[in-house]
Amino acid sequence: MTKDLSMDTEITWCPGCGNFGILNAFKKAVEKLGKKGIRNKNILISSGIGCHGKIFDYVGLNGLYSIHGRSMATVQGMKIGNPSLKVVAFAGDGDAYGEGISHMIFAAKRNSDITVIVHNNGTYALTTGQFSPTSKKGFKGPSMPKGNIEEPLNPLSLLLESGASFVARGYAGEIDHLSDIITKAVLHEGFSIIDVLQPSVVFNNTYKVYNKLTEKNSKPAKKLNEAIKLSKKLEDKIPIGVLYKTKKPVFNEKLYGKQNPVRDRLNRKNRLKKIKEFL
């Protein structure tokens, strides 16, 4: 594991892809986290399948490169296994809001202490640009050549309603700002979601639109309904930053208190002793 997280893997994203911004912002965030006492070895990552998922090979942190839509479930299992670790799931909009939407809703509902970074480019890029759960109506792709006939999903208002305790929107074109959000999200104790607006240069190039519309949100909303309002602002201006943050008990502590299943494992002798007592 190198200190700067570098890997000697060839990066295969399209030149100019929004994923580069997310990669750089994440690496900066890990550096900041190091200064706050969170060492690299105490972070585990996972990712889904799609362009975003390649980040797993490009970041020198431990973890499991999961399957489509499941990285959020994977990291919840990691957190339950060893709650002393910080866990981060990377996901695409197809992963998090399509295939794996149930895991998102339930992770928010039970307040699993995980961070999910969604690379939201509004298209299935690695499968050549089909419409995704967040594609705008009319978005043209090979599976909807006359334009998307569905309305896009608003994931953040959905997750706010589901009980998410940290909700943020970031922009891949604002690397420092995004890295601040990621740092805060990982430090937050509870379910953190960062929906990252990510231009796909080939299938959905949104740089110009997002450069114009994004606006930094200085303070998270105090009330849930205000946060929901903020999450729905997508037309004239798009607020980026932490939209909502609240304190709630985390799932693993509700499940088994301050225990740590891996650290506190009983050896064979003591385990058998307990079973003998039980019988």
Next chain:
Amino acid sequence: MKKDVFTYIIGGKAGQGTKKAGIVAANFFADKKREVFQMNDYPSLIRGGHNFSVVSTSTEKIFSHYMKADLVVALDERSYHIHKDHVNKNGLMVFNSDKIKGKGIGISISSESKKYDNSNQIEGVSGISIIVSMLGSNKEKLDEVIEKEYSRNLKDNKNFAHAIFDVADKKIRDKLDLREGKEKKVSLSGSEAIGLGAAASGLDIYFAYPMTPSTPVLHFFANNGKKIGVTSVQPENEIAVANMAIGASVTGARSMVGTSGGGFCLMQEAFSLAGMSECPVLFYLGQRPGPSTGVPTYTAQADLMMALNPGQGEFPRIVASPGSIEESFYLTSELMDLIWRFQTPGILLSEKHLGESSMTVNLNLNRVKWAKPKKSKSNKYKRYKITKTGISPLLFPPSNQLIKWNSYEHDEEGITTEDADEISKMHLKRLNKLHSLVDYLKEKVKTVNVFGRGSPCVFTFGSTTMSVLEALDYGNIKATVVQPIYLQPFPTWEIEKYKNKKIVVVEQNSTGQLEQLLKDKCGIEHVLSIRQFNGRPFDPINLSKKLEEAK
């Protein structure tokens, strides 16, 4: 001489506590050092319908319930009509005379139960009053049982039990004589034995979404996990269940999931992920009749083929099925050890008939395996290091060395690859692991059970083994029973020696899946098939007739 078997059936509506009454009776007989087999039959509903519990007990080993009863307690009319034909020639029918006009001994159970708040649920308690009275025992003994088994609403339960006892005592006192057996054992359900076996092998976390008949294992850990060091989690669906378990295993936690057919279908992408990433997770697959929703609360062995081939791609899978409740305890621990040794997913294949039946068992904790993975000592860690055996040592976080698990094809470091040579190398590594696994099974593991001797050779697997053993015993039939415990890798080295014998295959499915496996793997053909696929376990009396015919 035939062994002395006493069979007790208690029937009623769902919610009347017949299942509990069966378990209480089983424990009561076990306390008398007798051997016990107890089976619950219930439809998929919560209140009403017809539920019954059968307890067969003997002073000798018993592997199945019988559907010929020495005592039937019918709490409602339906139970009376269904079970009146199950009463033995010298058997006794005791019925709730407030609900039924019939032949036998009527006791007004409902007019007594009306006096209590939970009038319906309490009626099951009458079963134990009747048994205690029949055995000529007293109220002190009855109180002892009530205090142990019906401790919730204890006062009501005691009063009700006493009232029924007083009425019963005038009519049936001393009608029954049950000898004490030889050795005091505990009566455990298959689900409890599986839970205990897993815990004893080091299980840390059990993940499951409720699905009959696997749910009792989830309940077992939810109720007792804390006492034995196991956490249980109920996620949103089976997909989350399997993927969370994989995440937990990556941290070094021993993890296990439980489900039935439909839920297992949802887990298959994760099963394949576990195969590719070489992640040990134990899958408990409790079978019930399919296809689709099928018959949720009954039994079958029709998912054998699915269990042998889940998930896309090629990777080593370990599948084993226990032939008794006692064996399920040891086998669960053995599978846990194997999946961590070989870093691949495993399936504990069982059925409703094993998971939800109870039996007296003798558990030797010293025989239990302990899952202990081979850990890396290198300072140049590679998650998928190529070794002779195909097994790469493990390393768990936190670690300053890079640990990359991957669902994509990967190189030794765990980084995604599409390189032709790397792809072949990794396939060979996983194939090597399979060879090592087969070698290990050959040398170190009991993969097949053989019982008795003589012809024919009766092949069976899973809980049907118990039905076959009891049927042979009942019919006093000499035969060799061969039960492959391991179904994947299939122990051809053990099975092939029976190739030229006269073979009968007994299984609970309609297409003959074990028969197919014997043919595919060992070239065993021209066998006689005994199959049942009505959701019910074999009745030993009927099965013994069929086995006699096959001789």
